[in-house]
Amino acid sequence: MREIWAIFYRNFLNFSRDRMRVILTFAMSLFLLFVFSFVMKSSMTEMIKSPMNYLISGIIIMTVFQTALNNSTSILEDISSGFMKEIIISPISRWRISVGQILSSSVIAIIQGILVLVMGLFFGLSVDFPTFLELIGIMAVVGATFSSMGLFLATVAKSSSTFQTMATVLVMPLTFLSGAYIPTTILPKFLMPIIYINPLTYVTSVFRYVTMKMWNVPTAQLIKEGVAFNVHGFIIMPQLGFLFIILMGFLFFGLSVRKFSKADFSTIRVLKLKH
């Protein structure tokens, strides 16, 4: 446990000292809120009851997702700066290293999510305490799932540039096709298959469902607002989508721990830093 805690705490320290990252997250979220709020207000009012809350909840959970995935680049930085060598030669078993990495990455993602949530409070979002706890629960699942996925991809890619390319190719389209910024209901029909297999669709839908307390909203209205989905007559409720994300989380957790344990980091040439 002590080693896992040490890896966790070390990554957390690095994050807390990187103020630029926190500022950038804020700036990015504000920017998205600013731009998409016009889209929401001008065209969605008859379709969605509270467009600002709808948008803010999407932005919060996308922040969690992106932070979790991008945290894995810190492993690639550790490889190129040489620090990974220090960890690899220490008597810590590999699975503990990967658990420590996923744990720290998830917690950082949750913190970033909470920061954006707090920002949202100033833009009309209202969240009571029980809902807040539920939201943290969802953020934890989303954070852990995509931290595991990130660790897996980083271990496969082994170099920062390859990982960045993979991340860009995946993240941008999937984020925009998840309904987080633009409701999926207004997207063209031919994109629907991608929307349905996109895990971020369900991440967004369950987070929105809880944030906006849509327990009593009829299914037809949920489908209309893009929170539930009617796939050729089969209704995917947010709960089912969430279960799918949890399962995906377990899968990637297992895969990343396995892959990380077997990865041969000795063949990675450590870049000599020039001063």
Add this chain to the structure above:
Amino acid sequence: MNENIIEVESLTKKYGDFKAVDDISFTVKEGEIFSLLGPNGAGKSTTINVLCTILNKTSGKLIINGYDVMKQKEKVRHCIGIVFQETTLDSKLTVEENLKFHCDFYKVPRSEVSERIDSVLDLVDLKDRKKSPVGSLSGGTKRRVEIARGLVHSPKILFLDEPTAGLDPQTRTNVWDYILKLQRQSGTTIFLTTHYMDEAEISSNVSIIDHGKIVALGTPNDLKARFTKIKWKMKSSNPEGTIDYLNRNAFPFERRENEFTISVSKTDMILKAILDLKKDILDFEVTKGSLNDVFLSVTGRDIRES
């Protein structure tokens, strides 16, 4: 003190068809400084990486502190400290934090952590830099922090891969001073690699490696006695008489005007000659062979040109 703490028998490491390390054997005794000397690409780093459990060997037997390096990796990792050629510190953390995390990784008892950090930082004279971020330190200081970190979990053996590579001469001397001080104070076994031959003089035992094979093994004095000659340079006021004397006593020599360079294997041979030629000698100088000469003699080329 005389137990073998490292035993290497017929170690081979191949990359594809290329033999980076080719059937080498040696032993290191507890408490000694053991140097692996050789030019770049000779197989030094590969050997040290295999010993440190980073790389897997192709064949051979490796025992460290009684543990099999392949089968008991975690046990081996606990009893060794390593300082790599490249920096492996976290530059965003302070010196103290780097050492603290290292203690966590190696499960140093919590009650001893701060005391041990102070004592290793004291050893490398960095007690006042405890709170400095590592990123703000110079290359030489970073190396000292790495040495301190390699020691903080009290390893039985400290591996140093090219500890002075890339440092300026003065810092290099300092690093060696710390290494010697450490060896005297704690009795830690030190295994190091270097391509600066003269720096290996401090070692108890030296092993010269070239093209993946060990070409010579012994104490520095032993190697010098076996592979080098003593050079006696002399300026004579009577060159003809000197030539006559040297030929009569079968001394091999080279002459440049009135300057002679004579190669001998023992100093006492020179002593007699100096007494015999006393009145003709204007000036003289006796130099013993260096480890660089050993390398030259064993491999047929200078370490710096390879």
